[in-house]
Amino acid sequence: MVKRLTVGAHYGFRDWLGQRLTATVMALYTVFFLVKVLLLPAYDNAAWRTLFAGGFMKFATFLFFMALFYHAWVGVRDIWMDYVKPVGVRLFLHSVTFFVLVGYAGWVAQILWRL
Amino acid sequence: MADVTVRKVRPRHLSIMQIRLPLPGFVSILHRVSGAGLFLCLPVLIALFGASLGSPAEYASLQNALAFSVLGLPLLKLLLLGLLWAYLHHFCAGIRFLLLDMHVGIELPQARASAVAVLGVSLGLTVILGVLSW
Numbered sequence: 001m002v003k004r005l006t007v008g009a010h011y012g013f014r015d016w017l018g019q020r021l022t023a024t025v026m027a028l029y030t031v032f033f034l035v036k037v038l039l040l041p042a043y044d045n046a047a048w049r050t051l052f053a054g055g056f057m058k059f060a061t062f063l064f065f066m067a068l069f070y071h072a073w074v075g076v077r078d079i080w081m082d083y084v085k086p087v088g089v090r091l092f093l094h095s096v097t098f099f100v101l102v103g104y105a106g107w108v109a110q111i112l113w114r115l
Numbered sequence: 116m117a118d119v120t121v122r123k124v125r126p127r128h129l130s131i132m133q134i135r136l137p138l139p140g141f142v143s144i145l146h147r148v149s150g151a152g153l154f155l156c157l158p159v160l161i162a163l164f165g166a167s168l169g170s171p172a173e174y175a176s177l178q179n180a181l182a183f184s185v186l187g188l189p190l191l192k193l194l195l196l197g198l199l200w201a202y203l204h205h206f207c208a209g210i211r212f213l214l215l216d217m218h219v220g221i222e223l224p225q226a227r228a229s230a231v232a233v234l235g236v237s238l239g240l241t242v243i244l245g246v247l248s249w
Contacts, residue, residue: 020216023209030206045167045174052168072154079151104161111165 015074022067029064049115058112065108069101138230145234146208149201156198163195196245203244204237 036057040047051057076097084090136144153160166177180191211229214220220229 020213023213027206027210049168072150072157075147075150076154079147104157107161107165111161111168115168 019071019074022071025067026064026071029060029067032060033064052112053115058115062109062112066105069105073098073101137227138234139226142208142211142230142233145204146212149205149208152201153198153205156194159194160198192249196241199245200237200241203240204233207233207237207240 036051040051052061077094080090080093080097084093163177163180166173166180181189183189183191211220211233214229215226220226
């Protein structure tokens, strides 16, 4: 038996798994975030800022956003692949989606670390 | 033998208006729609998040934006309520899909029941969290 790969780059499985791992990270953060908000000492801007000023909260929130952007990349790319057939238009939409998400990552980092 | 192929005219059920989706299919397409809506509104959401943690001037502009209303309708708050539903539906349906991946609830009656649960729970949570945060 000759061992050989009969399909391409296997990125389909990687994306499938990545989509589920990032979903799990976001789901856990969502529950963690809701508990943190319910336990806030007061519902004003000062308490809100203090919540995100903590080192762990910054780390967890940034991780959430990174998971979100990877998840959105895979999900939105799937939508383009399903509905947009012309190669040029699809390449353009893929590129815009990718660069916009990279920009959002920088934006979120700036929001969190100027606190 | 005559080389004739008799082609039956088959119905092509591609008309969105004619397709009657089963409930799990309804949950599935709403998962895609809610995800797309959340993606499109990401710049708004990140901007609001940034303003909520920004300078006093930025925070004041956030308050103004939330209070902005047309004909008594607070537009931004209503958009956020819609996005809250989108997030919660995506969250609930996502958990359902993860369970289906692990072969939990793949029999038809359970799958139908969990689809109803996803629609109900996400709407219920939207009402609860919407009222709490309004």
